[in-house]
Amino acid sequence: MTEQIFFLTHKKNAEIEQLIRSIRDQMGDRALTIVSQSHHFNIEGTELFLFDESIVQEMAFPAMSNSIVPGNVHFPVFSYLEKYQPAAEYYWIIEYDVRFTADWSVLFDYFIELDHDLITSHIHYYHQEPEWYWWDISHPELSIPLEQRIRSFNPIYRISADALRFLEQAFKSGWKGHNEATFPTLLHHNGFRLLDFDGSNGDFQSQSHRFYISRSDRNGKLWTGTMRYRPAMKNQGLRKNKLYHPVKSEDGLGFIRSNVGNFYRLAKWWLGKLYEKEAGKGVIKS
Numbered sequence: 001m002t003e004q005i006f007f008l009t010h011k012k013n014a015e016i017e018q019l020i021r022s023i024r025d026q027m028g029d030r031a032l033t034i035v036s037q038s039h040h041f042n043i044e045g046t047e048l049f050l051f052d053e054s055i056v057q058e059m060a061f062p063a064m065s066n067s068i069v070p071g072n073v074h075f076p077v078f079s080y081l082e083k084y085q086p087a088a089e090y091y092w093i094i095e096y097d098v099r100f101t102a103d104w105s106v107l108f109d110y111f112i113e114l115d116h117d118l119i120t121s122h123i124h125y126y127h128q129e130p131e132w133y134w135w136d137i138s139h140p141e142l143s144i145p146l147e148q149r150i151r152s153f154n155p156i157y158r159i160s161a162d163a164l165r166f167l168e169q170a171f172k173s174g175w176k177g178h179n180e181a182t183f184p185t186l187l188h189h190n191g192f193r194l195l196d197f198d199g200s201n202g203d204f205q206s207q208s209h210r211f212y213i214s215r216s217d218r219n220g221k222l223w224t225g226t227m228r229y230r231p232a233m234k235n236q237g238l239r240k241n242k243l244y245h246p247v248k249s250e251d252g253l254g255f256i257r258s259n260v261g262n263f264y265r266l267a268k269w270w271l272g273k274l275y276e277k278e279a280g281k282g283v284i285k286s
Contacts, residue, residue: 001112003030003158004088006077007046009096010037010068015249016096020046023094026104031088035076037068051076062176071134071178073154078168088161095155097246099236106241107211111158117192120157121227121243122214123184123204125150132220137177137185150184150194153214153222153229155245159183163192197227197243212243 005027007020024032024045033047041048055075056063064071077093080086092108100107111119126135126149135149170186188194199209214225222229226237226244236244 001090002088003090003092003108003112004086005030005032005092005094006035006080007032007094007096008035008073008076009039011096012036012039012041013250017041017043019096019099023104027108028105030092030108031086033080035080037076049076049080051079055079061171062174064176064178071180074179074183078164078171081164081168090158090160091164092158093154093156095245097232097248098156099244099247100242101236101239101244102241107243110209110211111195114195115160115193116195117160117163118152118157118183118187119159119195119197120152120154120184121197121212122153122216122222123150123194123196124152124216124220129216129218129220131218134178134181137175137181139176140174142175144185144189148185148189149181150188151181151220152184152194153227154180154183155227156197156243157183160192163187166190166192211241213239 005023007023009016020032020034020041020043024043031047032045033049034041034043035049035051038050038052040050053067056066056068056072059075059079061075061078063075068075073095074093077091126147129151132151134151135146137144137149167183167186170190171182175182175186184194194204196204197209197211198214199205212225212227214222214227216222223231226239226242228245230246232246232248233244234247234249236247
């Protein structure tokens with residue numbers, strides 16, 4: 001199996017450069033391309049692909065807006081693939097604010113024997129998070145019922161070349177929407193296989209693994225856990241072999257503030273166990 005890594009960033013600082021070097025040093029025989037929005041990098045052993053906001057208009061895809069964010073963050077990767085036609089079988093896409101609390105080879109190599117087309121985080125059906133904001137996907141002639149749509153969370157993911165080719169044609173045909181809705185929904189309904197980095201996640205598991213912790217509710221906002229939307233963390237956490245996002249040393253929250261929700265749930269769980277224990281002794285009568 002051949003794999004290539006795309007490191008996607010719109011920022012440049014010493015921390016990001018060190019992260020790139022860590023991935024480079026731990027990636028084995030994979031190739032690494034820095035996909036950078038206007039910032040030049042000169043890191044030995046890597047390739048550089050530059051883009052700017054004009055890429056949204058240049059690509060023959062329907063876009064959600066005239067900017068990369070929200071929802072169009074996949075455009076630079078597709079632009080690179082269109083221009084250079086690389087021959088890898090699978091591609092890892094990693095955003096600049098993702099961290100992994102082990103050697104990166106542990107994550108990459110764990111999935112090397114698996115042929116799933118999309119491996120990502122927080123894959124959920126519409127009925128699990130019906131109030132999520134980005135469920136709207138559209139096509140001039142085709143449709144997928146809302147209740148059959150799937151969402152994911154894609155700061156880091158691995159995707160097959162076959163899936164990328166399919167999605168390229170799907171977008172050129174007119175499919176439009178946030179990549180965290182279009183990717184899993186279109187792939188799932190067209191025979192491609194999905195897998196969650198959290199191996200305990202229902203229909204999208206195949207092995208016993210849990211590379212992140214994430215919690216959500218009906219609105220799907222992902223406010224807590226190691227893989228979340230917000231708030232940003234100043235540093236990665238202490239759990240081993242876990243993915244963390246977003247980690248932003250310049251504007252992230254400290255450990256206690258960024259884990260208030262986790263502390264609350266842990267306290268609630270502990271009090272529940274204490275209640276069960278005391279009730280079993282007859283101290284508390286329900």
